[in-house]
Amino acid sequence: MTKKSKKTHKYCEKKLKSMKFPNFSGQHLMSNKKLLNEIIERANINSSDIVLELGAGKGALTTLLAKSAGKVLAVEYDMKFVEILKKKTAQNINTKIIHKDIMKVFLPDEHFIVVSNIPYSITTPIMKMLLNNPSSGFQKGIIVMEKGAAKRFTSKSVKDSYVLAWRMWFDIHYIKDISRNNFSPPPKVDSAMVLITRRKEPIVQKKYYLAFLGLAQYALKQSNAPLDIALRGIFTLPQLKHIKKSLGISNGTPIGSLTNTQWGIVFNTMINYVQRPLWPKVKKK
Template identity: 60%
Template sequence: MTRKKRIYKKNKIVRGEPPNYLGQHLMHNKKLLLKIVNEAAISPNDLILELGAGKGALTEILSQRAKKVLAVEYDKKFIKILEKKIANTKNTKIIHQDILKIKLPKEPFVVVSNIPYAITTPIMKKLLNYPFHPFQKGVIVMEKGAAKRFTSNYVKDPYIIAWRMWFDICYVRDISRRNFSPPPRVDSALVKICRKTNPIVPYRDYLIFWGLVDYMYKNYQFPIDDALKGVFTAQQIKRLKRILRINNDIPVAALTEQQWGIIYETMVKYVPNFRWPKIRKGKLKHF
């Protein structure tokens, strides 16, 4: 029995082939496009990955500044336009494929993109879930609500905390819906992602930290005492809370990335590894 594929159409799930360009809104403000590229601070040696190239408005600017551009697009109508637009551009390659199915470059790369709203979180997971991938930095236009969620001090999703151990994620600016065609129903935002010079958790221990954050996020509203039970002893929790300078009422979602780093370091140093929460590598694909 074969499994039928499902896609999202507006807010409903339907059966069929997954066209990931659903939710894509093309930018037409040239001054804004230049500001986005300038924010990326592209060098002539950079490899750029553009996810959701559309008709190539951003692609053209990127190709003038980067060593090489990989423009990913799924919509056949846009592919034809792209091919004409970059016909004489030798450093740009069009990749006609589902964004979520492409293989990321094996060499260091930068992402500059106006991504489809419908797959914003899956794209972020593809780029950030595995810190040893050669993704260096990104300047990404996305739906404003998603941008707020990824950069909030109150974090409801465990994967966002994990990302912050290795990457700085910053909210750069609002972008009005009037800059897009067709205009979306909500405003957008520009988010900048940079790999930390000094990661809070070593790359080699990424699965150890993922196990910890997954365990503690059984409920993001859990008070810290409840979240730490089963890993730390009561005495260790008491001592850890003094180091973190927190009281009993603070929920897991309110912990800072620095506090998460302290919890991780304390666990690795003082907790026997048979009590460390475990996570399978394959689970990260479904986070």
């Protein structure tokens, strides 16, 4: 199980979209048995589960997953680790080692769980790969990631439109801090454990993903702006007054501080009372 140091690199969003990723170096192995067992316990895996592990390293977590899961898909890019993984799992017929860049992996069509210690460098792209499509088979995840990213994804206030969209279909919880001292060699920053579960009842229907993302992008251009300012151009003044009353908020409440449920109310008001041509369109970055 590996952690790769966070570092700034030249790869821009355009290149990320084209799936051209570098070979990341500076891997950090996690071998704390107590922590590894806690990850397995929290994942609550059974023999019918398909588990995807992104960044398997030398297999400290892979071998534990193989004891509980119906099938383990362990992804690793570093060839020397791939060889170690193959030797360690040679007797595990339920484990498949995939030598590939994480971002080039096809997600399972069936329901699947992710249990991983993901690279710092591509934390957000990995999360987008898993969460941007509410119709995918992704059901649950126990993911160890950079602490700063974990805080951003689980903060009560939200600034990123894609994070807000995730929350309409998934619950994302910050479980615990993980010290850098659990890795060898230790990275420069601490990590955190995050639990992701698919909502049994989504706040927004799957068919409205793009419509909601358009609203989120429009509203969060200024996440600290009051609701009236953030949503003007979509709603009329009477509609805004009705929304604030329904939400039970004051005039100066920042748009970024709304709860997930409140965002559902705003969205439902839009699709029910605003003509479709006035719905904000998704802007590709």
